[in-house]
Amino acid sequence: MRSSLDENKPIFQQIREMIEDDIVNGNLKEEEQAPSTNQLVAYYKINPATVLKGFNQLVDAGILYKKRGVGMFVAAGAHQMLREQRKQAFQEQYVSSMLHEADKLGITIEEIKNMIDASKGRDN
Amino acid sequence: MPHMIRAERVSLQYQNKQVLEDISFNLEGGKIYGLLGRNGAGKTSLLSVLSAFVKATSGSITIDGQPIFENAALMEQMVFIRDVKLDEESGKAKKYIKDLSIFRPNFDLDYAEHLMQRFKLPTDTEVSKLSRGMQSALHVIIGLASRCPITIFDEAYLGMDAPAREIFYEEVLNDFMEHPRTIILSTHLISEMESMFEEVLIIDQGELILHEEAEILRDSGVSVTGAVEQVDYFVQGKHILKEQVLGGTKLVMLYGQLSEQEREEAKAMQLSLGPITLQELFIHLTKEDKQ
Numbered sequence: 001m002r003s004s005l006d007e008n009k010p011i012f013q014q015i016r017e018m019i020e021d022d023i024v025n026g027n028l029k030e031e032e033q034a035p036s037t038n039q040l041v042a043y044y045k046i047n048p049a050t051v052l053k054g055f056n057q058l059v060d061a062g063i064l065y066k067k068r069g070v071g072m073f074v075a076a077g078a079h080q081m082l083r084e085q086r087k088q089a090f091q092e093q094y095v096s097s098m099l100h101e102a103d104k105l106g107i108t109i110e111e112i113k114n115m116i117d118a119s120k121g122r123d124n
Numbered sequence: 125m126p127h128m129i130r131a132e133r134v135s136l137q138y139q140n141k142q143v144l145e146d147i148s149f150n151l152e153g154g155k156i157y158g159l160l161g162r163n164g165a166g167k168t169s170l171l172s173v174l175s176a177f178v179k180a181t182s183g184s185i186t187i188d189g190q191p192i193f194e195n196a197a198l199m200e201q202m203v204f205i206r207d208v209k210l211d212e213e214s215g216k217a218k219k220y221i222k223d224l225s226i227f228r229p230n231f232d233l234d235y236a237e238h239l240m241q242r243f244k245l246p247t248d249t250e251v252s253k254l255s256r257g258m259q260s261a262l263h264v265i266i267g268l269a270s271r272c273p274i275t276i277f278d279e280a281y282l283g284m285d286a287p288a289r290e291i292f293y294e295e296v297l298n299d300f301m302e303h304p305r306t307i308i309l310s311t312h313l314i315s316e317m318e319s320m321f322e323e324v325l326i327i328d329q330g331e332l333i334l335h336e337e338a339e340i341l342r343d344s345g346v347s348v349t350g351a352v353e354q355v356d357y358f359v360q361g362k363h364i365l366k367e368q369v370l371g372g373t374k375l376v377m378l379y380g381q382l383s384e385q386e387r388e389e390a391k392a393m394q395l396s397l398g399p400i401t402l403q404e405l406f407i408h409l410t411k412e413d414k415q
Contacts, residue, residue: 007315009399011319011339011342038298041297041298045290045319045320046297050338
């Protein structure tokens with residue numbers, strides 16, 4: 001969950017990403033119940049139809065499933081599936097754009113590798 | 125079944141002034157609608173015609189195919205709440221609510237009671253002695269507790285302070301989920317309220333300039349930033365909302381979505397693309413320089 005929404009993005013997309021994030025980082029486990037529409041509506045003061053749109057996309061993608069009269073639950077395999085998707089996106093979003101910027105600045109692959117090692121050493 | 129509201133070529137003249145011009149739309153109902161417009165754009169006029177307080181000069185408003193004007197059965201289905209001053213009203217707030225509830229078949233007194241507590245309405249104070257904010261709260265309580273299939277709030281919350289408005293937004297959403305109905309909210313407090321709307325209508329100078337799903341609208345503007353010549357080249361023939369130059373850099377806001385191809389093109393030209401907010405979209409679509 002996030003404390004507030006970003007007004008620059010469609011809200012249903014943010015709802016979807018928020019739930020995906022919670023699944024990826026383990027806050028929401030498989031077979032656990034996702035937050036209800038009512039909870040999300042009340043918390044973020046958003047239109048219920050918007051929340052449903054986000055949920056429906058997750059159901060279509062096989063991330064959530066509906067238990068009639070109970071609510072939405074995290075599907076088995078959702079964690080793995082999302083991680084795979086994120087890995088692919090990681091390459092496009094981070095690695096490619098990093099190489100593009102490095103190219104502009106004339107940084108070699110060797111230098112990038114050194115930078116990664118240095119950053120890693122600092123973080124650990 | 126929600127009621128279908130249909131406006132067909134509605135115009136309103138008031139003392140030789142064209143207040144509304146040729147407005148047509150369909151609201152299928154069962155949703156929360158936002159009516160946005162600047163001060164004086166015609167929001168109140170449109171809602172007054174919609175709720176049959178005022179008769180359109182030409183054109184028609186129908187609900188489920190029936191004309192609304194002087195239609196008592198339909199009027200019972202509808203509540204129109206405006207933030208009018210109640211300085212002439214004698215009698216205590218609680219009695220005021222009770223007296224009005226008689227005209228509303230779905231009125232829920234328990235819910236009204238709950239709202240009075242939430243808004244901390246001093247129920248034993250005379251209506252005319254209530255503060256501006258509390259008079260607003262009183263209107264809002266009546267609007268919500270009436271539970272009319274068509275509930276219209278015309279900036280009814282303007283007198284409220286921020287915490288009271290928060291309560292109002294919460295209650296609208298909550299009660300809408302428990303008792304689905306058509307709710308129309310007019311406002312110019314866009315960034316504060318936009319997330320509540322499923323559909324948005326924007327009027328400007330008496331004309332309806334846009335009616336769209338809020339989520340689509342939130343995705344229908346894009347900002348383009350980059351070197352001046354590159355940006356100028358890229359935005360040729362597109363709907364420009366705003367242009368700004370800072371040194372050699374230019375920012376242009378566009379209305380409409382870019383195709384995948386255009387996005388690739390922008391990337392190749394080293395332009396950066398960003399979203400624009402509903403508030404920005406509204407500001408630039410309703411600028412004064414139209415005429």
